[in-house]
Amino acid sequence: MKLLNKSTMNDFSDFIPKKQMKLHLSQHKTYEETKEIIKRLQIQNLRRPASLIINMIQPLLWLLLFGALFQNAPISLFEKYTVQYREFLNPGIIIFTGFNSAINAGLPLIFDREFGFLNRILISPISNKNALIYSCILHTWFIATTQIVIIILMTIYQINNNINFNINQIIISLIISTIIISNIAIISICNALILPGHIEFIALTTLLINLPTLFASTALAPLSFMPTWLQVICCINPLTYAIEIIRNHSLNEFISMHTEIINTTWLTVNIYQGLSMLILINIISVVIVKNIIRYKYD
Template identity: 85%
Template sequence: MKSLNRSKINSFSHFIPKKKMKLHLNQRKTYEETKEIIKRLQTQNYRRPTSLIMNMIQPLLWLLLFGALFQNAPIYLFEQYTIQYREFLNPGIIVFTGFNSAINAGLPLIFDREFGFLNRILISPISNKNSLIYSCIIHTWLIATTQIIIMILVTTYHTNSHINFNINQLIISILISTIIISNIAAVSIWNALILPGHIEFIALTTLLINLPTLFASTALAPLSFMPIWLQMICCINPLTYAIEIIRNQNFNQSISMSTEIINTTWLTINTYQGISILILINIMSIILVKNIIRYKYD
């Protein structure tokens, strides 16, 4: 009986594959998937340009209103720099422009969840679900970078200051803003995957994240103006490091890794340490959102 079973197995042995197939993630396919999702997001923005216009108007309002509010402030008010308040405010508005765009990066994703389009994307032959994360971050970066370039040109024309615009200022502003955009966009996608609906998402981003993050940074005032408890909160906020790096580069026309960007009685941070903190927080945010999408949809 055993020999009969063995003969049957041997007769079907040619159907058994001699080599085990290993499925490898095709990077080219991931690139194509990311590109197609970006096209879809761009089409949505093309059909609904209101959100893009509002994201651009809000930082301009901050610049015009706060710049006019403190227009007659003493010129020696801001520590060692002999500058007007508008010039002090510009780096904060540049970073806030990128932040304001990135905080809404998860909004298309949460609308796809509510209308069922996300389920259609997930059941499609998509090889890597991280393409959703990559596409949202890249799409947000393209929009935010365009807005930042426009904002830099507007602020340069608006201030007419002695601080000359140069290409290094533009490059450093975009590089530092890219880290912030990627970080905040990852947090926004994380919220979009966890929160139940867009109402909770908008309430969280607008009320609990947007304005408190702006005021708990050095965008509107230096650390020396703040009480110690608010200084501690500002030093936890990654926007503070990005703003101070861009601000020091703009005022000094050059910046080195050993330049101190934060100097208080209880903490001293230089440029190298500030960039390291921003990159570390960015990596942690992206790893966290990847684990969330793997846990919820794999």
């Protein structure tokens, strides 16, 4: 019996691999794959210039229309700030622009799913399938950052340098916006991979997420203008902390990490705590979305 088993093992010994294969993900190759997918997304935008132009014009319309609508509001209306409404509105438009671009980050993926291109990409010899996610986030960040820079330059031109827009303020605006963009873009990509189609995706982002998230924040009005129940919702909304950090940095000459950005009878938050909340929410979103995508596609 032992001789039979030994002879059987010898017969199949040629089919046993002599060397164990190990998969090494090259960072350089992942970078090249991400760059090529970003190039593909850019070509898609160039072939549809109307959508790109609309995305560029939309935040400027918000800034112009809302600023003109409330331009005669008293300058001392907003708590301790003696500024015009347009100056108060600008940080909210900056964050909402990044949010609006990031919420549509998964749209190319869901169209690739429907037209079958995603299956071709997944079976292609890509060493790291995460390059799909990296490319969508970086492409969205580039477009949103371009919009934000245009808004900042437009605001400087409109207010005739009434507020000192130094380089530090621009850097702070871009850093906070990057946190929001990466967080929302990851959630949008997750929705694109689990929702049935683009109709459900657009309905979810436009009707249930986009405008309610905007109005349930301090983008258009301060907390003191809101009833208590809406203040609670605004303090749960991460956009509120991002908006208030940029707003306090732009309206105050001297600011530190312990400067209060939210001060109500039931909640007090400073810049350090608000920034920590944004980073923590971003990390939690990445972990949850990564596990969801791994469960669905691995």
